[in-house]
Amino acid sequence: MGDPKGFLTTTRQEWPRRPVAERVGDWDEVYVPGALLPIVGPQADRCMDCGIPFCHDACPLGNLIPEWNDLVARDDWRAAADRLHATNNFPEFTGRLCPAPCESGCVLAINQPAVTIKNVEVAIADQAWERGFAGPRPPERLSGRRVAVVGSGPAGLAAAQQLTRTGHTVVVYEREDRIGGLLRYGIPEFKMTKDQLDRRLGQMRAEGTKFRPGVTVGIDVTRAELEARYDAVVLAVGATSWRELDVPGRELSGIVQAMEYLPAANRACDGDRAPSPLSAAGRHVVIVGGGDTGADCLGTAVREGAASVTQLDIHPLPESERDEVAEPWPVHPKIYRMSAAHEEAGELGSAPVAHADARLFSASTLRFTGDAQGRVRALHLVEVEPQDRRRPRTGTEQVLRADLVLLALGFTGPDPSGGLIGHPGPAVDRRGLVVRDADFATTVPGVFAAGDAARGQSLIVWAIAEGRSVAAAVDRYLTGRTGLPAPIAPDDRPATV
Known part of the structure; x- marks a missing residue:
């Protein structure tokens, strides 16, 4: 000290x-x-x-x-x-x-x-x-083993870097045109500029990791071809199957998923297209979902010049301080937090009908209504009871003007299309997550799973921990032993009450 x-x-x-x-x-x-x-x-x-x-x-x-x-x-x-x-x-x-x-x-x-x-x-x-302390760390010698990593989000990148540094030849496959997964196209530029990502990818290339963007495993190359070509395969494809909102009017145009909207905005920032085809400029935007993805949509819509932005959260307004009985220290508590995006929307008055930070709490969507051309024009909501979010409060229905609705309701598991997972490939559980044992191994020999694809939607720090841990498991599978750290087990979870 x-x-x-x-x-x-x-x-x-x-x-x-x-x-x-x-x-x-x-x-x-x-x-x-x-x-x-x-x-x-x-x-x-x-x-x-x-x-x-x-x-x-x-x-x-x-x-x-x-x-x-x-x-x-x-x-x-x-x-x-x-x-x-x-x-x-x-x-x-x-x-x-x-x-x-x-x-x-x-x-x-x-x-x-x-x-x-x-x-x-x-x-x-x-x-x-x-200061030059983060230079590449290539291995002293190669092991002669080859590993394919499918997915280039934080779990896949962490696994690839660990395995490369220990001497294995690693190739990372990514279905998008650029490497990075949600780090590339899901995180807005104002939260993390992409030069941070590109710099780290440059380090990994210098260490020997190879990248194959624009390749969809299961379609462009089959899983069986990977298994024949490599000594081990790591599935780190994330949880990209988004949750839907099954209410009347969902079929109207102008209602899109957050992970359709955010990638389009990121591509515009990268210069692929300007402006985004889903730009919020001049539109009245409603975001359904109170999590971090919803906040990312909020900050993005504000920068695009939305006429108004309102974020709906079905949960009640959190307390400003920890509830020592319900969530005692050291549990990560559910308290009121003001992100940069909420601060911006609040100061700019982007949502006059909402709370000071553009959020409406205890708000549940009832239906959407549109115009004669089938475009969304309004969102109808109702306030729900704090202790029972399925029970509406009488007399609390509201109508919000909406030209663009963004659904930020989270994700359930990996994309089941393309034959990468499920019969006859690695088994999935009732939630659609990849089944694995205590060694991160799936039901297919030589195929391992890490990150949100097997854990479910989680935090970036858990994804990196998964990548490091699966790398240790793969190294042990290939060589019979490992010196790589494994910070977590597959069934570890955050502390809760």
Whole structure:
């Protein structure tokens, strides 16, 4: 500890965001450039050296948080980068995108604001690149074994990097035209600019990982062909089967899935097309779904120049502080959180009929109505009881003007089309998730599964942990032993009450 009283003398200070009026006019990162480094040292010094760091257990990667907090406080960026990368392949991703359950598990958070672990993490990651500490780490020798990884999201990329570094020849297949999965086309540019992704992919190419974008396994190349060509196959295809909203009027045009809307916006940012064919510019937008994907749609619609944007959340308005009985420390609590997108929509007054942050809580969609041309023009909703979201409250029906409706209701499992999973391939359970054993192996010999395809929709930090763990399982399968870390087991889950 640089300062054993740091947590007593220093208040929590987060990376400041740029003014709303400035940042909604571009797609750059929402934070003030260069404003994190001056404050991150004293913030790292707030770490208590608590003896039993629950932040370790709250993070599925087992990040060595107190160690790199201390190193940052001492201005030892090289050692901090080494300790951070010892457990996390892509800290610049998690430092920007993870909701930080580690901070919920921080011992200081029992009665004070937690250490800004996420900010410290992203500062180390960025300094590692700027100071040249994140160079490629190719293997000393090749094993002669070949591994195919299907899917290039965080789970697939983590598995590929671990297996490449241990000496196997790894080829990553991706059905989209660019590598990155949802990191590429699902995450808006203002949350993580794609140069962060491209830089890491460049490192992986230099290490020897090969990428095959624009190839749909199951159609362009069969799973059987992969099994014959490679010594092992890792399925990391994500959970891309989105949930539907079965209400009257769903067939109207102008009602689209979030993962149709967000990729189109990202492609426009990449210069593929401008503007997006689904652009919210000048339209009255309603987002159905209160999660992070819905917030991503909100921030995107605001930047595209929507006439209004309202986000519907079927859950009741959360409390501002943890319920110590229902969700005691160190559980990651369901509390009211204000994302950058909600801050923007609130300050700009994008949804006059909603709460201050453009969200309507306890709101359930009843039906859609449209015009004579079959285009959506209104969404009819009703307020539901907080304790029973299936029971509407009498007299609470509202009608929202809607030219564009975005469904952000989450995902159920991997895409079953194309013959990649299911009979006669790897078995799936009743939820549609790939079945696997304690070694991440599917019901087909030599085929393994990792990430949301087998776990179900989860966080990026869990996806990376899955990728690291499946890499260890594949290495053991190929060589009989492994020195690769396996931070989680297939049946591990976040702590809940």
